[in-house]
Structure formats: structure tokens, C-alpha cells
Amino acid sequence: MPECADENAPKTELSEINASAPFTATYLIVRLDSRLIALELSQVRGVGQIGKIVPLPGAPHGVAGLVFFRGGIEAALDLKAIWESGQQLPSATTLAALVEAEGLRAVLLFDALTDMIDIAPVSLIEFDDNAKLLAGVTGRFVLPSSEIWLVSPARLLRYLIQSK
Amino acid sequence: MGRWLRIRLTDKLFIPFVGILVLSVILTIISTLYVLRTSDPEHSTLRLVSTILLAGLSTIVIGAFIYSWVLKFVLLLRIRSAIIAAQAIAGRDLTQRLDERGEDELAVLAAAFNAMSDNLRELTKALVRVSSEMDKIAAVNRDRVQQIKDLRRRTVQVGEVMEFIEQIADQTKLIAFNASIEAAGAGEMGRRFEVVAREIRRLAENVGESAGQIRSRITDIQKAGELLASTAAQESEEMNNQSAKLQKLTTGFKFDNLNNNL
Numbered sequence: 281m282p283e284c285a286d287e288n289a290p291k292t293e294l295s296e297i298n299a300s301a302p303f304t305a306t307y308l309i310v311r312l313d314s315r316l317i318a319l320e321l322s323q324v325r326g327v328g329q330i331g332k333i334v335p336l337p338g339a340p341h342g343v344a345g346l347v348f349f350r351g352g353i354e355a356a357l358d359l360k361a362i363w364e365s366g367q368q369l370p371s372a373t374t375l376a377a378l379v380e381a382e383g384l385r386a387v388l389l390f391d392a393l394t395d396m397i398d399i400a401p402v403s404l405i406e407f408d409d410n411a412k413l414l415a416g417v418t419g420r421f422v423l424p425s426s427e428i429w430l431v432s433p434a435r436l437l438r439y440l441i442q443s444k
Numbered sequence: 445m446g447r448w449l450r451i452r453l454t455d456k457l458f459i460p461f462v463g464i465l466v467l468s469v470i471l472t473i474i475s476t477l478y479v480l481r482t483s484d485p486e487h488s489t490l491r492l493v494s495t496i497l498l499a500g501l502s503t504i505v506i507g508a509f510i511y512s513w514v515l516k517f518v519l520l521l522r523i524r525s526a527i528i529a530a531q532a533i534a535g536r537d538l539t540q541r542l543d544e545r546g547e548d549e550l551a552v553l554a555a556a557f558n559a560m561s562d563n564l565r566e567l568t569k570a571l572v573r574v575s576s577e578m579d580k581i582a583a584v585n586r587d588r589v590q591q592i593k594d595l596r597r598r599t600v601q602v603g604e605v606m607e608f609i610e611q612i613a614d615q616t617k618l619i620a621f622n623a624s625i626e627a628a629g630a631g632e633m634g635r636r637f638e639v640v641a642r643e644i645r646r647l648a649e650n651v652g653e654s655a656g657q658i659r660s661r662i663t664d665i666q667k668a669g670e671l672l673a674s675t676a677a678q679e680s681e682e683m684n685n686q687s688a689k690l691q692k693l694t695t696g697f698k699f700d701n702l703n704n705n706l
Contacts, residue, residue: 306628308621321628327621375618393617396624396645 380436462509613652620645
């Protein structure tokens with residue numbers, strides 16, 4: 281959660297997060313394969329295990345299908361498929377996070393919940409041009425023990441809509 | 445009789461031989477004197493020679509017959525009884541004993557034979573006792589294998605419980621994450637709740653880690669138990685085989701005259 285003056289204001293863009301410096305923001309850290317991914321907590325509506333994913337014919341690449349999650353039917357996004365052009369086969373233990381940004385909602389699939397940490401957004405190192413290769417990734421936090429990629433759900437969803 | 449038993453075997457064989465020789469000489473001398481007194485001078489030499497030859501030959505034939513009887517009673521009968529006893533021992537009858545009265549070589553042989561028989565009896569009894577002890581040890585070993593298997597089954601059950609605890613810890617962690625998310629959505633009002641949620645999350649993580657470590661230890665114990673059970677089962681089987689061989693070896697021995705067969 282960003283510790284800024286107006287905490288209820290949506291902070292979906294990196295520029296807005298950086299604007300809140302020197303305050304810290306709270307990020308949900310999840311693991312996908314060996315990668316650590318940060319999601320801004322204010323954009324996460326909940327986490328949990330997913331059930332059966334129903335494939336959606338004609339959906340953009342990376343949309344695994346529809347899933348019933350936390351009381352609603354949501355689109356499940358497979359980041360591995362988006363980034364590595366592979367098809368993830370979700371297992372019964374696959375975890376997911378429901379994210380909401382700019383009025384768009386989706387469920388992101390990942391392997392494990394790692395932590396919830398406070399990081400100063402100013403420490404984010406932005407990528408130059410990685411929209412095609414790593415859709416939705418806005419930058420990375422370099423910590424002493426690891427490197428964490430920050431994923432912007434809004435940017436990711438926009439990328440998927442545009443790619444359709 | 446007692447004096448005769450104390451005479452050595454070589455002497456026993458030599459005395460009849462000397463006796464026959466002396467008897468032969470005496471008979472020859474008597475025959476010669478008789479011939480000299482009764483015969484005429486013309487035919488005395490021929491008669492003398494023939495008489496000496498006849499007396500000598502008859503004495504030797506009679507002597508050989510007597511000597512063979514002496515041999516039979518003195519030597520062959522006792523050797524035959526030793527053969528019968530040895531054959532009985534070969535047939536697992538350890539009650540056989542030889543008459544060891546006297547001091548001759550056959551008496552010494554009989555004493556040695558009896559001592560060997562006694563030692564063999566003691567050895568066989570010891571083997572029977574060892575076989576019995578091995579049976580007991582094998583039974584104890586079988587119980588131990590069963591106990592190890594029971595222990596392994598229980599550790600598997602504990603492992604299942606730990607897996608269940610891990611699942612609960614994971615679910616608790618998920619709930620705590622969701623609580624943190626909700627607290628973050630509530631802004632400043634949810635800050636205190638966020639602290640509680642964070643504590644619960646840490647607790648769930650610790651429980652999960654501890655449960656994982658315990659499950660790992662239990663897995664190690666299970667592997668060690670499997671190895672132990674396998675080794676003990678092999679030892680038990682080996683002991684059973686050895687015991688069976690020993691039983692087969694010691695079966696049918698007769699130890700005393702009361703038909704104490706084993």
C-alpha cells in the first residue's frame with residue numbers, strides 16, 4: 281500500500297508510483313517458475329487456489345480461459361504463455377491472484393505466494409523497451425538476495441486487448 | 445583273569461607262539477627218545493628222522509590251530525565289537541561303549557573310542573542347545589522386524605498428519621494474505637488489522653516450514669527404518685536357514701540308554 285497523502289487514489293501506473301517517492305508501497309510477491317514477480321497490493325483483490333479453467337475459444341494468446349474465483353467468473357491469464365509462448369497446464373494446486381486496474385479485472389496464474397513486502401518505488405529500475413517480450417513488466421527491483429519484476433496489470437491487460 | 449588283562453597285546457600274541465614252539469620241541473625230544481629205546485640199530489636213523497618230522501609237523505598243525513583260536517578270542521572278537529560300535533555311532537547312536545578293561549592296546553583303543561564318543565555326545569548336545577538358542581533369537585528377530593514395520597507404518601501416519609498440517613498452514617497463509625489485501629483496501633483503518641494478518645501469515649509460514657522439516661525428518665526415519673527392517677529380515681532368514689541346517693544335523697541322535705532321542 282503506498283504511503284502517500286491520498287491513499288484511496290488508484291495508482292496503476294509506474295509514473296504515479298514513482299511520483300509518491302520517497303514513500304514506500306506494499307507489493308505482493310509471487311513466484312512463477314524461478315521468477316519473482318511483484319504486484320502492487322492496491323491492485324490485488326484477492327489470492328487463492330483456482331479450480332477448473334474452462335478454455336475460451338478465440339481468446340487472445342495468454343488467456344487460459346474462464347475460471348470461477350472468489351465468487352465471480354474471471355478471465356485467467358497465463359503469464360508463462362504470454363512471455364514464453366508456451367502453454368501452461370494449470371494443476372489443482374495452481375494459485376492465482378485477482379487483479380483489478382482501470383476497471384479491468386483478471387486472474388493471474390502463478391506457482392507460489394512468496395511474501396508481501398514494502399519497497400520504495402524509486403528503487404524500481406525501468407526496462408527500456410520490452411513490451412513485446414515481457415508484456416506488462418514495467419521494471420525490476422534489485423534486492424540483495426533476488427531480483428523482482430514488477431508487473432502492471434493495467435499494462436498487461438492493455439497489451440492483451442491490443443494484441444486481439 | 446585280571447593278570448591276563450594287564451598283559452600287552454604283543455605279549456599275548458607272542459606267548460602262545462612260544463608255547464607252541466616249546467611244546468613242539470618237547471614232543472620231538474620225547475618222540476626221539478622213544479624211538480631210540482624201541483627201534484633196532486639198522487633202521488634207527490630213518491625212523492628217527494621220520495619220527496622227528498612227524499612229531500614236528502603234527503605239533504605245528506595243532507599249534508597253528510590253537511594259535512588261530514587264541515587270535516580269534518584275544519584280538520578278532522574285540523576288534524569286531526569295536527567295528528559294531530563304530531557303525532552304531534555312524535548311525536547316530538551315541539550310547540555305544542567299548543569294554544576298556546585291561547591295559548593292552550585294544551583297551552587303550554577302547555578308552556580312546558569311548559572318550560571320542562563322549563566328546564561327540566557333548567558336542568552334539570551343545571549343537572542342539574545352540575540350535576534351540578538360534579530358534580529363540582530368530583523368533584526375537586522376527587518380532588523386531590514386525591516392530592520396525594509397525595514403527596514405519598506409524599511414521600507414515602505421522603507423515604500424513606504433517607502433510608495435513610502443511611496444507612492447513614498453506615490455507616492459513618492464503619487467508620492471511622487475503623486479510624492483508626483487505627486491510628490494505630481499508631486504508632488507515634485497516635492498518636492494525638494488517639499487522640494481525642501479517643503475524644498470522646508469519647505464523648502460518650513458520651508452521652509450514654516446521655511441518656516440512658518434521659516431514660523431512662520422518663522421511664529420513666522411514667528410510668532408515670526400511671533399511672533396518674530389510675537388514676533384520678535378511679538376518680532372520682539367514683538365522684532360520686542356519687537353524688534348520690543345524691536341526692537337520694542334530695536330529696536322530698541317541699544320547700543314553702533311556703532312548704533319549706532328539
